[in-house]
Amino acid sequence: MDFTLTQEQTQFAEAIRRWTEKDYGFEHRKRIIESPAGVSAEAWAALAELGALALPVPEDQGGFNGSAIDLMVVMQELGRGLVIEPYFSTVLGAEFLKRAKAHFDVLEQVATGEIRLATALHEQQSRHDLSDICMTAEKTTDGYRLNGKKTIVLHGAQADKLIVSARSSGQQRDKSGILLFLVDADAAGITRHDYRTIDGQRAADIIFEQVNIPAMAMLGREDGGWELLDAVSDYGVSLLCSEAIGIMETTIAATLEYLKTRQQFGVPIGKFQVLQHRMADMFMEMEQARSMATLAAVKVSSDSTEERRRTLSAAKARIGQAARYIGQQAVQLHGGMGVTNELPVAHMFKRLTMIELSLGDTDHHLARFVAQPGFKNAA
């Protein structure tokens, strides 16, 4: 039983924190959001330089083969810095390739920062169910032909390659018949519509019209698409949970600072007991969320699929609840200043809110938790 980080992990975290504090300040971030690209090539180079891009990549492909705990450490720091670069989408994409043990060249390019990845898994009707897929993958003589539309693909327009889910058979929401592909983002037949998201990121709707891809573009086994998708989605949940913890830390720190300095009725408002207890509640929410994020990072690599699903869903549900409470209350305690775009707290709140509804919201994961055999069997 040991909750301490290794020296390497601590140093990694410190390096990223130094970078975000020095080179990724609030005003700088704002300019990136407002820029046409919506992301920063400079920041990407810095992330490569720091080794953050090599971190998730296996050693054979020039990476550090980082564990989920290593990634947890990084995501917390990127959360603290409210970093809006396509790191999450790239790490998630790389995780598909790692698990599929394929496209080593792409992983190599990820490690060096040469390319960015995005995962195109969501469709208009999917809501939180990633098995709800209408997009078709039709077998051709030498590969597959994709038709359909993916929506809200995070950093889809900034990516060089996409991981795409499609269906070769079965009905919407069938777990069988799901295939995953690695596709060039500028392949013939692909149209991408880039737009902002409300939390300062970019996303795209992507239309696939008669997109022909070779057989080797398929990831994993023909009958294992759902298992792969589900596992990597859980991996993404773990990343998001860690990012959320980082944001909660800075949100609470900013709110505490505000309570200590802002004066009303001749005293700092932090002297009012109601606001004090609100802060105590926010603090407790964060600590409970932190425990679950840690558990998630440990159990995301569990050999037991059920244990993984159960724990990751528990973590996402718990962190979603904490994210909402902490975000809303931080704004409330900031009063008028909290509802302007001018302080970081509003941006923390927006990102926390979007994390809550990414890769399955609280209700989705509660239901998934309940659906695991262990829930009722224990009865």
Place this chain on the structure above:
Amino acid sequence: MDFTLTQEQTQFAEAIRRWTEKDYGFEHRKRIIESPAGVSAEAWAALAELGALALPVPEDQGGFNGSAIDLMVVMQELGRGLVIEPYFSTVLGAEFLKRAKAHFDVLEQVATGEIRLATALHEQQSRHDLSDICMTAEKTTDGYRLNGKKTIVLHGAQADKLIVSARSSGQQRDKSGILLFLVDADAAGITRHDYRTIDGQRAADIIFEQVNIPAMAMLGREDGGWELLDAVSDYGVSLLCSEAIGIMETTIAATLEYLKTRQQFGVPIGKFQVLQHRMADMFMEMEQARSMATLAAVKVSSDSTEERRRTLSAAKARIGQAARYIGQQAVQLHGGMGVTNELPVAHMFKRLTMIELSLGDTDHHLARFVAQPGFKNAA
């Protein structure tokens, strides 16, 4: 639009309040609870004297034909006084007879206080679903034969006559095949097991073994049992909601008084902002609950079955929520004193808790509210 009570209603309320304050004090009530009978003949005579027993009875049977609003006023006062006499069960029983337009002699006896009624509607497996009936009513040459068991019949052992639900056909939880009967509580074949309830009332488990009753014992139409049962259950919900409002008023008053007198750290604890806001929350819960109790008392007589069900379920759910919050917080604010049996607040809390789970708990009524066509049609 008029929320004021009539002069008669106000006078009625004041008369009952005078009686509870003078003759139904906390220590007196405690002695009644501890007595073998569990109810007070004196109190029953007083209620008759006050006209409270004649109130629900039609004029033709010597009553005042009181409206649901009249009964609301009485139940609030009985709630304030934490009265544990079989008033609710008798009024509910009378409502069955009124609606069935039968057994006028019994109604006459109710009006004078000669008899008490109880409603035997709940079975071991029913939980909150009163259509979940296993008890059988078998047709005989001159009536019916009852077999089965009713549980937690409020004041079942103190009643002279019982209203009993049974099934002549259909499966458990079928809405058809349900019949209602008026039965002498000491009829041959009936065994009653009297016990205390945790909120100071009495209830009984009642076994019916080959109980023969005449045809005229059946209430209403053969095919209308469920409609009658459902409607009277809603009437009971309205009564319970009003009782709860009365208890909330005294609970909040007692807690306020405690906050103003109890000293800690050299000041009345009511000076601590966290406790102040807790009181404000309790107050708001009560006012929202009061609005719903009023609406319930008005709409329980609605011509539209759907409107009645929808409103009564809304009221019960809302009052259940308020009852739990106010009860728990009143105890919490009383600190150690709140968890002893020595102050009225503990008894208010216990009764509020039991009201929450009587005649359908919050979840039951939320689901019933959702099940009404109006919920989704509005979409």
Place this chain on the structure above:
Amino acid sequence: MDLNYSAEDLAFRDQVRSYLEANLPSDLQHKVLNHKRMSKEDYVRWHKILAKQGWVGTGWPTQYGGTGWTPAQRHIFEEECARIGTPAILPFGVNMVAPVIMAFGNQAQKDYYLPRILNCDDWWCQGYSEPGSGSDLASLKTRAERDGDHYIVNGQKTWTTLAQHADMIFCLVRTDPNARKQEGISFLLIDMKTPGITVRPIIMLDEDHEVNEVFFDNVKVPVQNLIGEENKGWTYAKYLLGHERTNIAAVGRAKRELQFLKRVAAKHQKNGQPLIQDPVYAGKVATLEIEIMALEITVLRVISQDSGRPGPEASLLKIKGTEIQQRLTELMVEAVGPYAQPFDPAFLEGETEHSIMSDDDAAALAPYYFNFRKTSIYGGSNEIQKNIITQMILGL
């Protein structure tokens, strides 16, 4: 006890409803129903339509051109406006400065300003809050020094709603810096075109431009713009705060938004069925619907109790009303899930017919949710409202 409207009230409701159906421009209604951003012209257009009908001064006595309606009629009118989806009549002129002018202004001020307010000839804004004052309004610092027949105003106001459109601002200014906090404050009307006034936008977290900072740098204000007596402004402000609470519960809008929510939740699917049929989600919607039902009755109880001027119970209405509004927006965001993410200001501004994503209903919901966090902060934060309940109702 009778929860039904009288026959007269029902006839009045029908009259209002038919009028609104016939006269509300459909483009304005569309914007309101779909949570789009309203322009200055939108507000003014609707205000002038209602002014023509004589239905702007719903809380005003008839002598000033008001409707002279009963509290019930006024409530019905507000409910009908919310039901059909009219733009708001902004409160700053009609419900905030006008009552003060009526009560404390001189005849010339009444004659000049009141008709212009009714007809929206001037766009008014409110100069109360200052940086650092917040809930402690009386700690304001903006100075007005008498200089002949003018005041010279220096200082800064903030959170000034829609000041970027304003012709006039009513301000609390400090005229006696040596008096105690609540004394030495005066109530001034200031022309926004006066030299020395600068308006700086404050962008809200949904990137809307709704509030501003207003800077006063040696702004010359004629003494005839003083309301009532010098140094009595706090009294007038407190009087006004009592008026600010009109329709504070916003039950009518909540009912309309509940229908919107149900429509969206019927359109989105969960496990292959409409989300509104999911027991967990339906339970949350039902809980909220019941809260709205309860608040509607609570409002009617308050209205029927007195002459339509809620006292401290207004704090209950404000808290519950804003909790409901915020909960509605939460459940809307939950309903559309990932579709809350795309951000499309052009669509919100009405510059494009459809949103970048195919679901126009969803496009406005996250901004709506984020924007409405303000409701538990402004107009006296909900914490301040609980202080009021604590002190004024509970006597703690």
Place this chain on the structure above:
Amino acid sequence: MDLNYSAEDLAFRDQVRSYLEANLPSDLQHKVLNHKRMSKEDYVRWHKILAKQGWVGTGWPTQYGGTGWTPAQRHIFEEECARIGTPAILPFGVNMVAPVIMAFGNQAQKDYYLPRILNCDDWWCQGYSEPGSGSDLASLKTRAERDGDHYIVNGQKTWTTLAQHADMIFCLVRTDPNARKQEGISFLLIDMKTPGITVRPIIMLDEDHEVNEVFFDNVKVPVQNLIGEENKGWTYAKYLLGHERTNIAAVGRAKRELQFLKRVAAKHQKNGQPLIQDPVYAGKVATLEIEIMALEITVLRVISQDSGRPGPEASLLKIKGTEIQQRLTELMVEAVGPYAQPFDPAFLEGETEHSIMSDDDAAALAPYYFNFRKTSIYGGSNEIQKNIITQMILGL
């Protein structure tokens, strides 16, 4: 980062588990698992069984007969006891007065009391709270006046848990009435059989006799019963308060009760299926289960951070732990619904084998729910705990 127990810890757990399985009397286990009331004999019996094994002083150093376990081992032991359902080892002797005697008592006191505490030869109770003191403990009024080689004690203690069984009480008494509030307090051990002591029961809202008032009327206490120095008692009390927080989160019990809850909810039906399969109810249980999962990790984080002496984080554990315990009892009552109503003290006391109603599981649940409201009040109310977090952790 490694959330697994070491091989040594796992071996220790197996050892504890087999011991408990072999030595816990089934009648005691039955009472614990079914929320029945424990008698004095029940507690003493289990204490003496564990004492024979040498497993009572789990937080004690070995020199006094303690186990000398690591924090992790101590946690494992507590988890295993909770899991199988042992009676509690009451804290008043072992975890409250004993650490004070070890730290501040003289050799004679250590030699006499510590072995008796380990072996449960004396039943101890705690004389801290007084009527009117509550959370403001230092405002206590019970006086002890020196008279030769005795103190004469006069005053009243309250909320004295299980004092009706007690042989000894440790008391905070005021020895210098002129000193400041926290000064002038001394720490006295008093034999409950001393003339002048009266114990009056306080009946809890579930009608259980759990706490008492203890009256002192000219009670003569030998000066050798003073711990440490006169007038330094507050220091010892504060030291003790740090020790009171052991296993405060009670995660082990919560896990056991969660299984009980699920079993009950699987037995009761809603709409013709087990309640645990109802999406709304299951969602509530799942939310609670996740909270327990999170708290378990939080506890382990605290244990691994320091030497098993939680600082202000203990307040978090206390709040979350009691919230979970109370929520468990709420959901239990919800599960059985109307079956929470019957009240059967004879069954709870073990006088009858079955409850008056046929559902023995349900019989204890309402009393359990009502009784457990105390958990957010005692040991420093949850409001006081939030004050501690506010001040000690957040620095507000």
